[in-house]
Amino acid sequence: MDVSPLTLNRISVYLRCLRRLHEDGVSRISSQQLANKFHLSATQIRKDLTQLGGSGIRGVGYEVQPLIRRLTGALGLDQKHSLAVVGMGAMGSAFTRHIGFNHGSFQVAAGFDHDAAKIGQKVGDIVVKPTSAIGVVIPQLDIKIGIIAVPREAAQDLADRLVAAGTRSILNFAPVRLENSNGVHIRNVDVRIYLEELVFYLGADER
């Protein structure tokens, strides 16, 4: 299936909204009602949903629960996914606790740090392991998704070690763009870039 990252982000947002509608007891919704919620056109929404195999009925709309099941399956969220977090500083620990609390499809199965003071400590549900164990632990637990939350200088090396151990997708919080290798999918999330964007729009009011 060839779906762009932007479409995927919209699907992810629809799914979250549909889950909430379902919790609130809503069983059907039209593409126009969805469109109003997201400030998108109904045509766009129908196109996105059709692409993932969701089909509505003219004049009736979408059945919420089957659509949730369909999108969940299409996104691969009907399975549990194990994550490894590399870097157990403020960011990595926050992420580990946040995911542990909040989300059904994801669990942090391993956390690594090179700091002897952190190794052996408990964070959320896991016990921190040394980064030297990456090559053993990742294949053992069959972890395909890695989170990088280390300083810039260490990020590329640790990403490479994750990939060598079998990780195939990486979410990177380090303030550096990681080089993508071997068809591994990397998503860079640099909080400072978002802040700089906000500042720019602040200033734009005065220009």
Add this chain to the structure above:
Amino acid sequence: MDVSPLTLNRISVYLRCLRRLHEDGVSRISSQQLANKFHLSATQIRKDLTQLGGSGIRGVGYEVQPLIRRLTGALGLDQKHSLAVVGMGAMGSAFTRHIGFNHGSFQVAAGFDHDAAKIGQKVGDIVVKPTSAIGVVIPQLDIKIGIIAVPREAAQDLADRLVAAGTRSILNFAPVRLENSNGVHIRNVDVRIYLEELVFYLGADER
């Protein structure tokens, strides 16, 4: 100046790279060399830089230091920006410490929580205040940028209170899309959406 968020993100990345080049003692760089670093076309880079008033010399390239100054000013980063963090849980505390450590243009000037156990505690350089103080503290410290790091249910109300108190840009980590009001610029950062994207691309290999 009318600059799209995508252009802005690229500029932010160029700026980070230029700062590093400057630290490494590089004084000039061509658009082609920049292009190679970012896997973009040299034409794209020249277009982006021209838009913010940066000009290179044919056959010579860009002078690194003046270009840094130019981009820093264009992005509004030549001033110090005060941030308020609302929600001093794992995410808000991590953010506060991370920004405190890492970045010259930003400082967390205030942090809020409604939990009595957190109020009065020190996080990084600040002392946590009750959310009831938002209306007083935000104008007092002239804070224009707010960070929302609270559970979904509380996010919209707290964002509205920030805006009512004078905040004009919001970075939202709560897993809900905030409604944008009064020309306030809101950037939603939902880590779970990024994770779902990674899972999709994992699965795409097998489909």
